[in-house]
Amino acid sequence: MTLNDCTVDGSQQRCFASFDGKGGSTSLLELADALLERQKQNWPMLVDGYAALSAARIREIRGDGWGVQLQFNPRRIMSSRAKVDPESIRRRPCFLCPGNLPQEQEAIGYRDDYLILCNPAPIFPGHRTIVHICHLPQSLPDHLGIFLQLAADFGPRMTVFYNGPLAGASAPDHLHFQAAPAGLMPVEAEILHPRKRVGAKRRDGVKIWQTTGLGRGILVIEGEKKENVAAATGDAIRALGHMTSTDQEPMLNILCTHTKEGWRLLLFPRRKHRPDAYFREGGERLLISPGAADMGGTIITPREEDFYALTPDLVSGIFREVAFDDTATAALLSLLAGKRPFI
Numbered sequence: 001m002t003l004n005d006c007t008v009d010g011s012q013q014r015c016f017a018s019f020d021g022k023g024g025s026t027s028l029l030e031l032a033d034a035l036l037e038r039q040k041q042n043w044p045m046l047v048d049g050y051a052a053l054s055a056a057r058i059r060e061i062r063g064d065g066w067g068v069q070l071q072f073n074p075r076r077i078m079s080s081r082a083k084v085d086p087e088s089i090r091r092r093p094c095f096l097c098p099g100n101l102p103q104e105q106e107a108i109g110y111r112d113d114y115l116i117l118c119n120p121a122p123i124f125p126g127h128r129t130i131v132h133i134c135h136l137p138q139s140l141p142d143h144l145g146i147f148l149q150l151a152a153d154f155g156p157r158m159t160v161f162y163n164g165p166l167a168g169a170s171a172p173d174h175l176h177f178q179a180a181p182a183g184l185m186p187v188e189a190e191i192l193h194p195r196k197r198v199g200a201k202r203r204d205g206v207k208i209w210q211t212t213g214l215g216r217g218i219l220v221i222e223g224e225k226k227e228n229v230a231a232a233t234g235d236a237i238r239a240l241g242h243m244t245s246t247d248q249e250p251m252l253n254i255l256c257t258h259t260k261e262g263w264r265l266l267l268f269p270r271r272k273h274r275p276d277a278y279f280r281e282g283g284e285r286l287l288i289s290p291g292a293a294d295m296g297g298t299i300i301t302p303r304e305e306d307f308y309a310l311t312p313d314l315v316s317g318i319f320r321e322v323a324f325d326d327t328a329t330a331a332l333l334s335l336l337a338g339k340r341p342f343i
């Protein structure tokens with residue numbers, strides 16, 4: 001299928017460049033940076049989004065062994081308020097379908113089936129959305145190869161991330177990934193501390209371990225061979241599905257980077273999409289809708305009252321409510337290790 005098959009009249013003008021991975025002097029990140037600079041000149045919505053990001057207030061909260069950064073960013077209200085129930089999704093036009101993209105939005109055609117877009121409501125400088133050209137449901141198990149390839153093509157300066165259809169994706173009906181500069185989410189540095197790593201297992205050159213003491217459970221998958229990393233990640237998703245008794249894709253978020261040592265994935269198993277406080281009324285409400293960035297320690301608060309209301313206890317409580325704790329993550333690691341022997 002070509003880019004044109006799934007796009008509408010005029011879409012060719014929106015194709016800024018394409019990247020097929022067959023060599024060439026320009027890296028994917030260079031192309032993506034050039035597109036961003038261009039869109040900052042010719043797309044007012046994006047200019048407004050970056051102005052909002054520059055003006056966003058940041059507040060740090062330190063818990064017991066972990067830290068998060070709150071970002072008060074009113075432009076993210078649409079995403080945090082997104083109705084993601086099947087009926088609401090059916091009734092709205094899909095905002096990620098190529099035919100529904102804003103007129104000014106341009107794209108990089110990526111490896112035949114994807115478009116790399118600048119996110120007009122960024123939560124990080126250089127925040128991108130990578131969308132499939134067809135209206136396919138959000139799902140990782142069938143698309144692990146391209147997800148890992150995307151991290152490799154972007155290189156070590158970018159982190160690619162994924163929100164499961166039931167765990168933070170505001171378009172669960174349209175397959176998409178996101179990317180942002182590596183190292184901006186607090187958890188990316190926290191997991192490097194040796195005291196935060198436990199339970200390492202190895203199989204087929206892939207190392208899987210869990211973090212400890214970070215307030216939410218994280219499974220870390222590292223390896224050099226794409227096929228083996230994809231297989232181990234697929235096994236982890238299946239084990240999580242088994243553990244949470246679902247035949248749909250289990251609730252999860254993933255961050256992924258690729259360096260000369262290979263891939264590193266941070267898998268956040270989830271219990272719940274939104275905390276109960278999200279659905280409360282009045283002063284008890286917290287409009288926090290956690291996705292991959294929030295689990296990574298960049299917590300987006302589109303309302304000022306939530307930005308000031310959050311405390312270490314409240315953040316800790318949200319993590320406990322929506323994510324696995326260390327004990328449940330250890331059980332997941334054991335289940336995974338038991339499925340096929342690790343060395």
Ligand SMILES: [Zn+2]
Nearest residue numbers: 094097135174
């Ligand atoms: Zn769509």
